[in-house]
Amino acid sequence: MHGSPLPRAVGMTALSLGLVLAATGPVAADSPAGDLSPDQMAAMRSAFGLTESGVTELIAAQEAAAETESELREELGPDFGGAVFDVDTLDLTVQVTDRSDFGAVRAAGAVPELVDHGESTLDSVMEALDAAADGAPATVHGWYADPARDTVVIEAAPGHESAAEELAASAGVDADAVVVEESPGTPRTYADIVGGNPYYFQDGGDWYVCSIGFGVVGGYVTAGHCGDEGSDTWHDVPGTQQIGTVAGSVFPRSDMAWVDVTNPDFTPTAQVNDYDGGTVTVTGSTEAPVGASVCRSGRTTGWQCGVIEAKDQTVRYPRGQHVHGLTRTTACAEGGDSGGSWLAGTEAQGVTSGGSGDCTSGGTTYFQPLNPILERWNLTLLTG
Numbered sequence: 001m002h003g004s005p006l007p008r009a010v011g012m013t014a015l016s017l018g019l020v021l022a023a024t025g026p027v028a029a030d031s032p033a034g035d036l037s038p039d040q041m042a043a044m045r046s047a048f049g050l051t052e053s054g055v056t057e058l059i060a061a062q063e064a065a066a067e068t069e070s071e072l073r074e075e076l077g078p079d080f081g082g083a084v085f086d087v088d089t090l091d092l093t094v095q096v097t098d099r100s101d102f103g104a105v106r107a108a109g110a111v112p113e114l115v116d117h118g119e120s121t122l123d124s125v126m127e128a129l130d131a132a133a134d135g136a137p138a139t140v141h142g143w144y145a146d147p148a149r150d151t152v153v154i155e156a157a158p159g160h161e162s163a164a165e166e167l168a169a170s171a172g173v174d175a176d177a178v179v180v181e182e183s184p185g186t187p188r189t190y191a192d193i194v195g196g197n198p199y200y201f202q203d204g205g206d207w208y209v210c211s212i213g214f215g216v217v218g219g220y221v222t223a224g225h226c227g228d229e230g231s232d233t234w235h236d237v238p239g240t241q242q243i244g245t246v247a248g249s250v251f252p253r254s255d256m257a258w259v260d261v262t263n264p265d266f267t268p269t270a271q272v273n274d275y276d277g278g279t280v281t282v283t284g285s286t287e288a289p290v291g292a293s294v295c296r297s298g299r300t301t302g303w304q305c306g307v308i309e310a311k312d313q314t315v316r317y318p319r320g321q322h323v324h325g326l327t328r329t330t331a332c333a334e335g336g337d338s339g340g341s342w343l344a345g346t347e348a349q350g351v352t353s354g355g356s357g358d359c360t361s362g363g364t365t366y367f368q369p370l371n372p373i374l375e376r377w378n379l380t381l382l383t384g
Helices: 038-048 052-079 099-107 118-131 161-171 370-376
Strands: 080-085 092-096 111-114 140-146 151-156 178-182 200-203 206-209 214-216 219-222 232-234 242-250 256-261 271-273 279-281 293-298 302-317 321-329 341-344 347-358 362-369
Touching: 038 052, 038 293, 038 302, 052 080, 052 092, 052 099, 052 293, 080 118, 092 099, 092 118, 099 111, 118 140, 118 151, 118 161, 118 302, 140 161, 151 161, 161 178, 219 370, 256 370, 293 347, 302 347, 302 362, 321 347, 347 370, 362 370
Parallel strands: 092 111, 151 178
Antiparallel strands: 080 092, 140 151, 140 302, 200 206, 200 232, 214 219, 219 256, 232 242, 242 256, 271 279, 293 302, 293 341, 302 321, 321 362, 341 347, 347 362
């Protein structure tokens, strides 16, 4: 995941440890976008072509959709087939495997859709592919369940679609439940070698930088490829002011870590840096549905927004490092953004893992969902 040192610096993102940043301007308290910073509001308006009131309406609709999805998932049980939110129409489509459930879906305010496979079947296909991941060639870039199309998508490098088909066959999955698509970009992690700004770590004598994700009681969460368990994190290079120690780290398989802040000069907060002189206050970690808008924060590329395309994607990074359970998005990111914050409104979603492309040409970026990180190490997210 590391290369040769670069003669440029890329800064820390998301959590401003030891710094006091200006508060955002007041917005009506009853507005679901009331805690958005001006920069975050501007980024969402630009990404989705909306007015300020349109952004407010979008956030309110997807918050309601998340609640509806959760309620129907519990009510329908094994008949629940998946859910997709549409940022244009603000509709939530809920797939079911039994047409008799249409009434319950409509009663909840969602649009019903009958599917052949559904979430349970797609999950089984994903599990089979994950089990066969070690034998997959480097030309297969990953796979994810696409509820909108009721299929699992396997991505392969141009001209290597047959390798993806062979993987599906070796995993013993139903060919009707998968499709193979060309993936021109090769996923990579976003850790980058730098020298000069906070949240640095060392590996093999070289200095690297990543972005801080979210403050938790006692520290902060970030990406697992941003330092092994037991390694130190620093505010500067060559390491005169230590922030803390990586208390837990998992990479590959997952891409999650948390840092125990041991320096009393650094205080974890519920804030995310908006890189416009202010902060966004995190209010919770309710997971947004597929199709919802999300924005990410990273010092390299600032605020970038997009939509959630899929969840539980398996991504294969170079050297056979595969990561399961990532969320796929259309927002861009670049080196140094790894570990940074993802928000749906003010709800924390996850930390940047990696992707393909960049913020000039566009690309696909994956994040490690936050709640599994909190659950793994019994962490408490700081909220305000």
